[in-house]
Amino acid sequence: MTDLIVDGGHPVSGTVRPSGNKNAVLPMLCATLLTDEPVTLENVPEISDIDKLLAYFEAMGSVIDRDLGAGRLTIRHDADAFRAGKGELPVGIRAAVLLLAPVLQRNGQLTFDTTAKGCALGVREIDPHLDIIESFGGRILSTLPYEIELGSRAVAADLWPDYASVTATETFAMMAALAKGTSTLTNAASEPHVQALCQMLQAMGAKIDGIGTSRLTIEGIERLGGTIARVPDDHHEVATYLAIGAVTGGRLTVETDMGGHMPLILRQFEKLGLRFEIGEGTITATGWTREITEPYTREMLPKIEAAPWPYFPADLLPQAIGVSVGCKGDILFWNKVYEGALGWSAELLKFGARVHLSDPHRLIVCGGNSLRPATVEAPYIIRVVLALFIAAIQIDGRSTIHQADPIRRAYPHFVEKLTALGAKVRWQ
Numbered sequence: 001m002t003d004l005i006v007d008g009g010h011p012v013s014g015t016v017r018p019s020g021n022k023n024a025v026l027p028m029l030c031a032t033l034l035t036d037e038p039v040t041l042e043n044v045p046e047i048s049d050i051d052k053l054l055a056y057f058e059a060m061g062s063v064i065d066r067d068l069g070a071g072r073l074t075i076r077h078d079a080d081a082f083r084a085g086k087g088e089l090p091v092g093i094r095a096a097v098l099l100l101a102p103v104l105q106r107n108g109q110l111t112f113d114t115t116a117k118g119c120a121l122g123v124r125e126i127d128p129h130l131d132i133i134e135s136f137g138g139r140i141l142s143t144l145p146y147e148i149e150l151g152s153r154a155v156a157a158d159l160w161p162d163y164a165s166v167t168a169t170e171t172f173a174m175m176a177a178l179a180k181g182t183s184t185l186t187n188a189a190s191e192p193h194v195q196a197l198c199q200m201l202q203a204m205g206a207k208i209d210g211i212g213t214s215r216l217t218i219e220g221i222e223r224l225g226g227t228i229a230r231v232p233d234d235h236h237e238v239a240t241y242l243a244i245g246a247v248t249g250g251r252l253t254v255e256t257d258m259g260g261h262m263p264l265i266l267r268q269f270e271k272l273g274l275r276f277e278i279g280e281g282t283i284t285a286t287g288w289t290r291e292i293t294e295p296y297t298r299e300m301l302p303k304i305e306a307a308p309w310p311y312f313p314a315d316l317l318p319q320a321i322g323v324s325v326g327c328k329g330d331i332l333f334w335n336k337v338y339e340g341a342l343g344w345s346a347e348l349l350k351f352g353a354r355v356h357l358s359d360p361h362r363l364i365v366c367g368g369n370s371l372r373p374a375t376v377e378a379p380y381i382i383r384v385v386l387a388l389f390i391a392a393i394q395i396d397g398r399s400t401i402h403q404a405d406p407i408r409r410a411y412p413h414f415v416e417k418l419t420a421l422g423a424k425v426r427w428q
């Protein structure tokens with residue numbers, strides 16, 4: 001069942017709890033390889049990327065005890081079991097690249113031939129990861145497949161990469177935590193999920209300064225221990241549910257402790273006419289004016305731009321685009337991260353929207369159109385399925401989204417959660 005059938009025009013109202021953040025739980029799971037002691041993760045979401053990662057761990061001989069209902073998972077990698085394992089690195093998930101550092105730290109060598117591509121957003125580079133590994137003393141012996149060796153203990157490094165990469169910062173943290181000496185990373189990514197990984201490493205004994213900033217300093221230690229860590233709620237999911245509630249004319253409350261991370265995100269959706277109420281541990285979408293906030297600078301087009309944290313996240317830009325097709329005015333969306341993240345936007349024309357792709361990074365959506373239900377094709381991009389869904393659910397009548405299953409990578413029980421809130425949506 002890969003198609004989503006959406007009967008739009010019904011209010012989505014009530015209260016929902018978000019799941020754990022995919023982009024936090026994946027590096028946290030990979031970091032469990034840095035110790036032989038058990039690690040317990042709480043608030044673990046039921047998503048397909050985790051299933052792939054756990055299948056790999058099991059094939060390598062790791063011991064996993066997962067309580068799906070409680071969202072709890074305990075994992076232990078005995079040194080010998082993992083060394084002798086015959087698992088293949090998972091494909092179709094970007095997080096495969098997050099296995100390079102901890103597997104090297106554990107086994108001293110690694111062979112891989114996966115391209116570690118997840119969503120089809122353009123080139124998904126592995127160079128920043130390999131640069132970091134080489135800086136810590138790793139040697140690339142061959143390419144395609146890549147054979148990497150880390151003969152002895154990693155040696156501390158000072159790095160200042162071209163840009164703030166989420167997964168490359170996580171690779172840095174996993175190399176530096178066990179390296180000999182003190183390492184620094186300037187131009188570090190600081191997304192909530194990067195912070196969550198660093199906090200978990202700290203709880204395992206790592207000495208990390210600068211969490212949440214663009215400069216990380218890590219004093220390496222000889223061994224890390226087990227811990228119990230909670231995966232943070234997914235701020236992307238929080239914003240997505242709020243958008244769905246608002247565009248359907250519902251009143252939707254999300255219960256979460258992520259409010260501190262949300263001000264800039266909510267402000268971008270407010271530019272599209274969404275209205276919110278902030279409570280103690282809750283955010284409620286209360287309405288949608290459809291009016292786009294006009295800048296005082298009259299010669300400027302209203303715009304929403306996505307870039308590395310603390311900017312508006314690239315993983316929320318599609319959802320904002322999905323809202324905007326129902327607005328009355330014009331607005332520019334600017335993806336400063338990916339060079340191939342907007343090609344799907346022609347699908348919006350099928351709903352009767354008017355969009356203009358200025359270049360691979362910029363899209364102008366012209367509002368005020370009368371929209372109609374449509375059958376659309378989703379690319380292999382999780383958040384674009386949500387964009388098409390948000391467009392569909394605001395329009396009276398039945399729409400179909402083909403190949404919608406990438407949402408299983410990040411939005412657990414999507415249909416069940418929405419059905420409980422009054423949405424008319426099902427898999428087919």
Ligand SMILES: CC(=O)N[C@H]1[C@@H](OP(=O)(O)OP(=O)(O)OC[C@H]2O[C@@H](n3ccc(=O)[nH]c3=O)[C@H](O)[C@@H]2O)O[C@H](CO)[C@@H](O)[C@@H]1O
Pocket residue numbers: 023026094095123124125163164165166167168189308313314315336337338339
């Ligand atoms: C498993 C995981 O955590 N995936 C997330 C991670 O992917 P990932 O870590 O792959 O994304 P990066 O932060 O490396 O950025 C992706 C690409 O954008 C380009 N780039 C990025 C930043 C920049 O300032 N300049 C620039 O050119 C580079 O081509 C880079 O390869 O971060 C992305 C950006 O938040 C998110 O969309 C992904 O969901």
Ligand SMILES: C=C(OP(=O)(O)O)C(=O)O
Pocket residue numbers: 022023093094095117118119120121315382383410
């Ligand atoms: C782009 C995403 O994921 P990945 O990097 O895992 O493909 C995403 O979570 O939106």
